[in-house]
Amino acid sequence: MARVRVLPESARFPSHHETETALNLSERMPRLVLEARRVAANLSHGLHGRRRAGTGESFWQFRPFVTGEAAQRIDWRRSGRDDRLYVREREWETAQTLWFWIDRSASMGFASDLAQAPKIERAIVLGLALADCVVEAGERAGMLGLMPPRATSRIAEIMAETMVADRGALTDDLPPQAPIPALHEAIVVSDFLSPISEITAVVEGISDRGARGHLVMIVDPVEETFPFQGQAVLHDLEDGLSLRIGDAASWGTAYRERIERHRGEIGEVARRHGWTLTIHRTDRPASEAALHVLNLVTSSRGANVGGR
Structure with a gap:
């Protein structure tokens, strides 16, 4: 039977004022940053090559003029240095x-x-790795309610430092109702054990202004399979409540059905607002989920660009 443990508050709140223990997240953060860097390095191709022409101000490249295009698009200065006509393309700069x-x-x-x-x-690790990847691809990453967007090679360290300094988010399951400009994106990493009404409110609050997002659900294998038998005691980590059950195997059937129903409701909320939902089990490699989310970011942008 699988054994479980619950990390203490110091393992989630990386304050330098906490008692220094091996479980203190402030001590583990450097290791997590390094792990995130390793994951990001393995996925460096995930967003690279996504640059494409579109509406924007930054020069991207010259390309040969194609018959049938508007003559106004020709860059005559560049064309004058060669015996061919060239078009100046700008990089697509929306939702960066x-x-x-x-x-x-x-x-x-x-x-x-x-x-x-x-x-x-x-x-x-997932959050920092994804942030490192998008910044490496020329974009900016911020933290909802905590940090304005930055474009720096130290984004993983800065986000880690922000979490080290922050105490308020320790009890928050979901992000604050912080406004996100249109065409920006949100990546919410959580176990999403909150009521569906609260999850819906977050998704709607972000979507109402034209932003879109991705939900990344973190699941321990035991939470998904509930491989227990006989008597068991369940603890509510949020409210401090306990429930003693006599037949864990029978109770587990109802539990798994409820979890599946809850996930289905979350998936429906995501689909209704044009978001994505990724379910990641912690017995799988972090790089697997990171690559999947990067591909979803790329795909969702391509679909939106085509539809605009």
Whole structure:
């Protein structure tokens, strides 16, 4: 039977004022940043090559003029240096800012011996790795309610430092109702064990102004399979409540059905607003989820560009 553990508050709140212990996230953060860097390096091709022509102000490249195009598009200065006609292309510059939210509430401290890492550590590694990838691709990354968007090679370290300095988000399952400009994107990393009404409110609040987003659900294998039998005691990490059950195997059937129903509702909310939902189990490599999310970001942008 799988064994489980719950990380203490110090493992989720990386304050330098906490008692220095091996579980203190401030001590583990450098390792998590390095792991995120490694994941990002392996995925450096994920967003590279996504640059394309479109409406914008930054010069991208010259390309040969194609018969049938408007003559106004010809760059006569560049064409004058050769015996061919050239067009000056600008880089597509819409939706180049991504806003991250990394859930550090109590339920994220859950870990079983079936997982490669606790949920909170995997969420941080994924968030930092994705931010590093998008900044490397020439975009900006910010943190909802915590940090304005930046375009710096130290984005992973800066986001880590922001979490180290922040105490307020420790009890928040979901991001604050912070306004996001149209065409920006949000990446929300959480276990999404909140009521569906609260998740819906977050998605709608971000979507109402024309932004879109991606939900990344972090799941411990035990939370998904509930492989317990006999008597068991369940603990609510958010509210501190406990429930003793006599037949865990029978109770697990109803539990799995409810989890599946909850995920279905989240998926429907995401689809209704043009978002994506990625479910990542912590017994799988972080790079697997990161690559999947990067591909979703690319695909969703391509679809939107084509539809505009």
